Amino acid sequence: MLERDLVIPCTVVGLLQLREQMPTILVTGGSGFIGSHTCISLLSCGYDVIIFDNHSNSKVFPSLEVASFLSINNPDRIKIIHGDICKPDDIEHVFLASEKIDAVIHFAGLKSIPESFKNPSKYWSTNVAGTINILNCMAKYSCENIIFSSSATIYGGGQGKQISESDLINPTSPYGWTKFISEKIIHDQHKAAKESANSCDETSKTINAIILRYFNPVGAIKNGIIGESPLLSATNLFPTIMKVINGEDSQLNIFGNDWPTIDGTGVRDYIHVMDLAEGHVAAINYLLATPNCFIELNLGTGVGYSVLQVINTFEQIVGHVIPHTFHARRDGDVASCVADSSLARKILKWKAKRELSEMCFDSWNYWSKYLGSNL
Numbered sequence: 568m569l570e571r572d573l574v575i576p577c578t579v580v581g582l583l584q585l586r587e588q589m590p591t592i593l594v595t596g597g598s599g600f601i602g603s604h605t606c607i608s609l610l611s612c613g614y615d616v617i618i619f620d621n622h623s624n625s626k627v628f629p630s631l632e633v634a635s636f637l638s639i640n641n642p643d644r645i646k647i648i649h650g651d652i653c654k655p656d657d658i659e660h661v662f663l664a665s666e667k668i669d670a671v672i673h674f675a676g677l678k679s680i681p682e683s684f685k686n687p688s689k690y691w692s693t694n695v696a697g698t699i700n701i702l703n704c705m706a707k708y709s710c711e712n713i714i715f716s717s718s719a720t721i722y723g724g725g726q727g728k729q730i731s732e733s734d735l736i737n738p739t740s741p742y743g744w745t746k747f748i749s750e751k752i753i754h755d756q757h758k759a760a761k762e763s764a765n766s767c768d769e770t771s772k773t774i775n776a777i778i779l780r781y782f783n784p785v786g787a788i789k790n791g792i793i794g795e796s797p798l799l800s801a802t803n804l805f806p807t808i809m810k811v812i813n814g815e816d817s818q819l820n821i822f823g824n825d826w827p828t829i830d831g832t833g834v835r836d837y838i839h840v841m842d843l844a845e846g847h848v849a850a851i852n853y854l855l856a857t858p859n860c861f862i863e864l865n866l867g868t869g870v871g872y873s874v875l876q877v878i879n880t881f882e883q884i885v886g887h888v889i890p891h892t893f894h895a896r897r898d899g900d901v902a903s904c905v906a907d908s909s910l911a912r913k914i915l916k917w918k919a920k921r922e923l924s925e926m927c928f929d930s931w932n933y934w935s936k937y938l939g940s941n942l
């Protein structure tokens with residue numbers, strides 16, 4: 568059986584019957600990097616999951632290997648629907664075909680900062696119009712809870728200090744703007760629903776939301792059965808380093824060695840994708856227990872590492888030098904971007920636990936399995 572055989576086309580209902588009593592979470596973009604890890608965490612915490620993805624940047628989740636892993640730990644509680652958030656009918660089909668959807672985690676979208684400069688309208692139509700389509704369908708089918716995947720990129724950098732949720736919003740790329748505007752639309756919907764509920768308007772539709780602003784997600788699940796394997800060409804640091812380790816690229820191009828940072832290279836708050844996945848479960852737990860909720864939360868570790876520090880950590884793991892050269896700064900980049908995640912700690916009782924060395928090791932472990940003998 569091919570992996571594709573696990574997909575349910577829009578017209579067919581149910582890979583497996585969902586149990587009625589479990590909260591059901593619709594995960595858009597659930598076959599992608601962060602979505603697939605989050606689905607594993609949701610399933611292991613007892614949630615049922617419906618994945619909705621057009622597989623433009625991911626293989627179908629779960630793969631056969633993952634499916635067999637899940638059948639041990641999480642029997643029969645996952646459904647996959649192939650569809651596009653840009654097509655309202657596809658989304659409506661999911662709601663029509665599902666008995667109940669308690670909440671949506673909206674990951675689906677485009678995420679490359681460089682590509683968003685080249686093709687901004689594609690980013691606005693997928694990320695912003697796609698989010699509006701999801702919200703419209705949620706209102707139509709009385710689904711009140713959404714977690715939205717936003718990004719630290721909306722802040723435009725932290726000038727060497729940790730960034731908190733109330734700091735200046737200043738996106739430096741079209742991608743960053745699409746994330747910020749989507750946040751704003753969700754907030755407006757929440758506010759409008761709250762006001763009409765206060766005025767006893769019977770048509771009011773509640774919308775409870777948690778906006779999660781991720782810093783730099785990396786790593787992979789410990790057993791290496793899933794990880795970051797984009798179909799589109801990746802421009803992020805970790806996949807690019809992997810290509811150099813794997814010999815696909817001869818060297819890493821470092822964008823800028825004149826930033827005002829510890830060694831002149833860009834500093835980021837890398838967060839292990841499993842910490843992020845657990846953050847989503849904490850957010851869903853909170854959202855489902857908290858009426859009238861709207862919160863914006865940073866998810867990061869609070870610690871920043873430069874590009875050279877990341878390279879050095881990988882070199883220790885793989886046991887050889889990773890060749891690199893310095894180049895001009897990249898459009899849309901900032902010197903430093905590190906989270907103050909104290910609000911998420913306080914509200915969600917969540918904290919990132921995994922260190923940079925574990926992030927690098929788990930990424931490498933996944934890639935060495937995925938890329939096989941090339942490593």
Ligand code: NAD
Nearest residue numbers: 596599600601621622623624625651652675676678716718
């Ligand atoms: P990803 O590309 O691995 O996952 C996104 C998923 O959405 C993919 O499976 C893709 O096939 C799907 N998708 C794309 N367009 C779609 C459409 N029109 N309809 C249905 N599905 C569609 O990316 P990721 O790293 O898992 O990111 C998930 C979310 O988190 C994105 O919204 C991204 O902007 C946000 N985010 C990511 C990062 C990061 O560095 N990875 C950082 C901050 C925020």
Ligand code: UFG
Nearest residue numbers: 678718719720782783802803804807820821822833874900
């Ligand atoms: N970098 C290089 N060479 C590369 C790739 C990256 O030097 O080949 C540098 C960048 O200049 C930056 C750092 O590595 O200093 C991290 O770059 P990434 O592309 O991995 O990550 P970004 O911080 O630019 O952006 C990522 C995601 C966005 C998300 C943001 C949140 O791509 O979607 O993190 O902070 F919004």
